[in-house]
Amino acid sequence: MGLFGFFKSQFIEVIEWTDSSTNTLVYRFPVQGNEIKMGAELTVRESQVAIFVNEGEIADVFGPGRHLLWTQNMPILTKLKSWKHGFNSPFKAEVYFVNTKQxxxxxxxxxxxxxxxxxxxxxxxxxxxxxxxxxxxxxxxxxxxxxxxxxxxxxxxxxxxxxxxxxxxxxxxxxxxxxxxxxxxxxxxxxxxxxxxxxxxxxxxxxxxxxxxxxxxxxxxxxxEQAMDKRTSMGVIGDLGQYQQFQAAEALREAARNEGGGLAGAGAGLGAGAALGGMMTNAFTGNNQQANTPNPTNAQSDKINCPHCNELILADAKFCKECGKSVQTKKVPCINCQAEINKDAKFCGECGTKQETEKTCGKCGHKNALHAKFCGDCGESL
Missing domain, CATH: 3.30.479.30 (Band 7 domain)
Incomplete structure (x- = not known):
């Protein structure tokens, strides 16, 4: 090798990576064109792993610490390159530092x-x-x-x-x-x-x-979210009639503060007073009128749909006025929590217990009534 070739291919004696970034996962140590000296010092810091790659194949892996590179601690690379024991010449390999921090x-x-x-x-x-x-x-x-x-x-x-x-x-x-x-x-x-x-x-x-x-x-x-805010506002307002009374009182106070000048102002004041008077009357008597006026919403809520023809009928009706079929669902107690459920319900809507209608004898397989204590066929206790 000539003098120029010697300087072109220097021997690497120290291999390490000082990570100055915050997001680097892998760093390839620059060994291209150079050779690693046998006995070189490899420094792997905490939260780092050094991996040697030979011709695209992963070889030896080094954890944190200071390592001197010899054939003894590079068994895979030694095997891949077919080095004999005591090999002491520089060699070529790629070195990758993997960052294992969070x-x-x-x-x-x-x-x-x-x-x-x-x-x-x-x-x-x-x-x-x-x-x-x-x-x-x-x-x-x-x-x-x-x-x-x-x-x-x-x-x-x-x-x-x-x-x-x-x-x-x-x-x-x-x-x-x-x-x-x-x-x-x-x-x-x-x-x-x-x-x-x-x-x-x-x-x-x-x-x-x-x-x-x-x-x-x-x-x-x-x-x-806007619809939810409106619903929350209505909950904060509470009684709508009282809120209307409050608004009417606020309007009267604002009208009293707004003094008009001249005949036109007086006329406007009289008109506003009459209008506000009507507002006050409606507001203060609103509760009585609401009490005497039937609530269409409540009347609507007192009706149900017929389970057979879907016709709207009274909630307490026993038969549908359209199809004539019975609309009263028979209720029975749950076998576990005694809550009232439909007779043909398979599970309780309150506790989730399956509603068994009969008991099977474990000895002979005979079907018995739900509340039977002994089998009617073989006499075995249920």
Missing amino acids: FINQKWGTSNPIMMRDSDFGIIRLRGYGIYSYRVSEPTVFLRELFGTNASYDTSNIEEQLKKMILSGLTDLFAESKIPALDLAMHYDELSTLGKEKMEERFSKFGFAITSLYIENLSLPAEV
Whole structure:
């Protein structure tokens, strides 16, 4: 080898990686065109793993610590290169440092709303966002499945893939949970834990371990939230008649403050006074009128649909006026909690107990009445 060739191919005596970034997953040590000196010093810091690759094949893996490179601590590379014992010449190999620390504060969110069926609002569109963290748990699996031959690899290269995996799993989890939208906030912790467990197997296929997953917020569309705000406002107002009286009193006070000038002002004041007087009369007598006027809503609620022809009939009617069939459903007590249920019900709507109509003898298989204590065929105790 000439002098020029010697300087072109220097021997590497120290191999290490000082990570100055916050999101690098893999770093390839620059050994291209150079050879590693046998007996070179390899320094692997905490939360790092060094992997030697020979001609595209993963060889020896080194954990944290200071290592002197000899054939004794590179058994796989020694075998792949067919080195004899005591080999002391420089060699060529690729060295990759894999970062095994936790990558925290990785964000996920719904780019499109999740369609769900809710018990209170029917079909709704749900949006959500949160954070998760992960680390490389199997460096060789990660190197084989994702990294390839790049010079470096950071979290942005895998971010979209992981985010879509999380959204797919959480969408399935939210739908299966059947938790009403109004109660989702009180189950964030439980859903986060279940979501993390659901993701573990998916992450492990890439050599990752998901260390945490948190749901920060789940929200409904703006129009649904506005409807909820209106319903809340009506609950705060309470009695509508009293609220009308309060509004009328406020209007009178504002009219008294607004003093008009001249004859036109006096006429306007008289007109306003007459109008406000009518408002006050209606407001203060509204309760009596409401009490004397039949409420169409209540009258409507006193009616039910015939189970046979769907005709609207009175709730206490015994027969349908349209088809003439009986509409009274016979009630019987539940065999477990004694709650009243329909005679032909198979399960109790209160405690969920299956309603058995007969007992089977365990000895002879004879069918007996539900409340029988002994078998009518063989006399065996039931």
